[in-house]
Amino acid sequence: MEPLKHECGVAMIRLLKPLEYYQEKYGTWMYGLNKLYLLMEKQHNRGQEGAGLACVKLEANPGEEYMFRERALGSGAITEIFGTVQNHFKDLAPEQLHDAGYAKKCLPFAGEVYMGHLRYSTTGKSGISYVHPFLRRNNWRAKNLALCGNFNMTNVDEIFARITADGQHPRKYADTYIMLEQVGHRLDREVERLYVECEKEGLKGMDITHAIEDRIDLGNVLKTSSKEWDGGYVICGMTGSGESFAVRDPWGIRPAFWYMDDEIMVLASERPVIQTALNVPAGSINELQSGQAILMSKTGKMRLAQINRAKEKKACSFERIYFSRGSDVDIYKERKLLGEKLLNPILKAIDYDVEHTVFSFIPNTAEVAFYGLLEGFDNYLNELKVKKIEALGHNPNHEELEKILSWRIRSEKVAIKDIKLRTFIAEGNSRNDLAAHVYDITYGSLVPHVDNLVIIDDSIVRGTTLRQSIIGILDRLHPKKIVIVSSSPQVRYPDYYGIDMASMDQFIAFKAAIDLLKERDMKDVIARAYNKSKDQVGLPKEQMVNYVKEIYAPFTNEEIAAKMVELLTPKGTQAKVEIVYQTLEGLHEACPNHTGDWYFSGDYPTPGGVKLVNQAFIDYIEKVYQF
Numbered sequence: 001m002e003p004l005k006h007e008c009g010v011a012m013i014r015l016l017k018p019l020e021y022y023q024e025k026y027g028t029w030m031y032g033l034n035k036l037y038l039l040m041e042k043q044h045n046r047g048q049e050g051a052g053l054a055c056v057k058l059e060a061n062p063g064e065e066y067m068f069r070e071r072a073l074g075s076g077a078i079t080e081i082f083g084t085v086q087n088h089f090k091d092l093a094p095e096q097l098h099d100a101g102y103a104k105k106c107l108p109f110a111g112e113v114y115m116g117h118l119r120y121s122t123t124g125k126s127g128i129s130y131v132h133p134f135l136r137r138n139n140w141r142a143k144n145l146a147l148c149g150n151f152n153m154t155n156v157d158e159i160f161a162r163i164t165a166d167g168q169h170p171r172k173y174a175d176t177y178i179m180l181e182q183v184g185h186r187l188d189r190e191v192e193r194l195y196v197e198c199e200k201e202g203l204k205g206m207d208i209t210h211a212i213e214d215r216i217d218l219g220n221v222l223k224t225s226s227k228e229w230d231g232g233y234v235i236c237g238m239t240g241s242g243e244s245f246a247v248r249d250p251w252g253i254r255p256a257f258w259y260m261d262d263e264i265m266v267l268a269s270e271r272p273v274i275q276t277a278l279n280v281p282a283g284s285i286n287e288l289q290s291g292q293a294i295l296m297s298k299t300g301k302m303r304l305a306q307i308n309r310a311k312e313k314k315a316c317s318f319e320r321i322y323f324s325r326g327s328d329v330d331i332y333k334e335r336k337l338l339g340e341k342l343l344n345p346i347l348k349a350i351d352y353d354v355e356h357t358v359f360s361f362i363p364n365t366a367e368v369a370f371y372g373l374l375e376g377f378d379n380y381l382n383e384l385k386v387k388k389i390e391a392l393g394h395n396p397n398h399e400e401l402e403k404i405l406s407w408r409i410r411s412e413k414v415a416i417k418d419i420k421l422r423t424f425i426a427e428g429n430s431r432n433d434l435a436a437h438v439y440d441i442t443y444g445s446l447v448p449h450v451d452n453l454v455i456i457d458d459s460i461v462r463g464t465t466l467r468q469s470i471i472g473i474l475d476r477l478h479p480k481k482i483v484i485v486s487s488s489p490q491v492r493y494p495d496y497y498g499i500d501m502a503s504m505d506q507f508i509a510f511k512a513a514i515d516l517l518k519e520r521d522m523k524d525v526i527a528r529a530y531n532k533s534k535d536q537v538g539l540p541k542e543q544m545v546n547y548v549k550e551i552y553a554p555f556t557n558e559e560i561a562a563k564m565v566e567l568l569t570p571k572g573t574q575a576k577v578e579i580v581y582q583t584l585e586g587l588h589e590a591c592p593n594h595t596g597d598w599y600f601s602g603d604y605p606t607p608g609g610v611k612l613v614n615q616a617f618i619d620y621i622e623k624v625y626q627f
């Protein structure tokens with residue numbers, strides 16, 4: 001199966017008052033739609049290759065549409081879907097447009113329940129049919145389901161095998177479809193169970209429909225459908241009768257935050273997005289907890305339910321380092337601290353010659369870590385200044401003081417990113433080309449052949465950014481030495497929980513370790529790791545071990561980093577190049593509440609991750625390495 005990649009963002013809205021209320025208070029019944037637009041635009045960082053939205057209108061009469069959806073592909077997808085929705089309203093007379101009653105009765109997308117999704121599809125070939133939300137339609141209103149999610153399941157094969165053994169026939173072999181079918185199947189059963197119950201009570205016709213909708217318990221539906229899911233997920237859904245939900249994985253891998261007052265319930269992947277869109281403080285926003293669901297009934301009653309028992313929390317630290325916007329109050333502090341913690345290894349790399357060193361960052365995400373790094377160096381310099389003053393042995397005169405105090409850390413805007421897009425997750429070949437042309441430099445920002453250049457990035461994954469662009473272009477400034485600093489540790493293992501980093505053999509750290517093993521006549525380490533991996537195929541995934549760790553085990557971080565420099569430095573580069581990395585301990589100290597670090601440590605939070613890395617390593621050996 002072509003695995004689908006979901007580096008995504010979600011947004012949900014439940015309006016708790018009639019549309020007239022918003023028309024009167026905010027001048028538009030499109031209040032919910034507009035807020036959804038804001039929530040999605042502000043999470044643009046999470047997905048630029050597709051977007052979709054869905055809406056449910058409460059209390060529609062039979063024969064009237066009540067579930068609407070719009071989807072589009074491409075970096076302009078958000079504008080496109082909202083443009084298409086607005087097109088429905090463009091020919092209306094002003095009095096119709098401002099008539100909430102008319103909108104509710106006659107206009108599409110004039111509803112109370114909304115959800116939106118942003119997607120990074122890694123290959124254009126997956127097409128519009130893979131853009132969320134997904135719909136499952138039915139003649140029974142309560143059986144209609146719209147689903148979208150920020151997720152990746154590691155055990156689709158097992159689930160597929162199980163549900164087909166039960167007699168189901170999914171239309172596609174893809175995790176999104178399977179989840180839609182699983183939740184949909186349980187929803188059908190829930191509705192059918194209630195139907196029997198209502199019939200027994202003597203209800204008939206539409207009374208049955210209404211009674212079912214009043215009693216439906218999505219908590220039940222989620223409990224039964226999600227119990228075998230192994231992966232990272234925040235799945236959002238809504239039914240044709242107006243119930244809605246969002247459920248988070250038991251390890252708390254993927255993030256979700258929610259806010260509610262008497263007008264609105266909002267859920268999004270990132271907290272500051274809600275803060276800005278609704279102008280509410282961080283303290284009023286709640287995190288959806290591990291294994292928890294927020295459930296909104298048809299009448300707008302909210303309930304939190306523990307769907308799956310919370311496991312050891314392994315919230316994704318890469319969200320903090322790179323994926324989320326840095327405007328969250330906690331993420332901002334964490335990124336700064338990541339930068340600050342790199343003071344000592346950087347000092348070592350520049351041989352303590354702060355005076356002849358220019359500091360900068362690779363835009364955009366690394367900017368915040370750069371501020372932290374500068375703070376660290378400012379503090380370091382202050383200590384030196386105090387020592388210098390004390391060493392004078394007398395009360396310093398004005399000139400002496402001025403000379404000492406004028407010593408500053410030299411920070412410059414050296415690298416410029418010409419294109420706003422995040423290249424990180426762009427598809428293979430186009431990414432190489434994009435990375436090659438996306439950066440530029442500021443000429444004259446350092447003294448040629450005299451100054452060192454320290455430049456921080458948030459992560460080095462494949463090394464494309466460095467090899468294709470950064471190192472070569474920085475060398476044109478003729479720095480004495482280029483010190484690349486990574487605010488995160490070495491990325492050594494694939495993700496599998498919703499962030500598509502790359503396949504194993506694309507990781508520059510992995511390539512470096514393999515090269516070192518070959519060079520040092522240690523190929524037996526590779527053979528042993530392969531044999532052990534191969535031997536455990538077929539074992540229950542809970543018993544599997546990540547033997548890829550053995551590939552890295554013989555080497556220090558520094559040895560691997562030095563090999564990476566060799567692999568990434570273009571021929572003809574004149575400056576000496578060094579890469580300095582964050583340690584795992586440094587990461588944990590900076591992001592203490594987000595301990596999920598499998599891409600750095602190889603410690604996968606779920607058995608499914610271990611099974612997948614095992615297979616990825618076997619595939620690498622058999623298809624790429626070939627003994």
Ligand SMILES: O=P(O)(O)OC[C@H]1O[C@H](OP(=O)(O)OP(=O)(O)O)[C@H](O)[C@@H]1O
Nearest residue numbers: 364365422423424460461462463464465
């Ligand atoms: O080693 P690589 O495989 O090249 O990947 C790592 C690079 O990708 C990201 O940049 P991106 O352009 O995605 O985003 P940004 O502008 O948000 O930093 C990240 O900040 C690194 O620069």
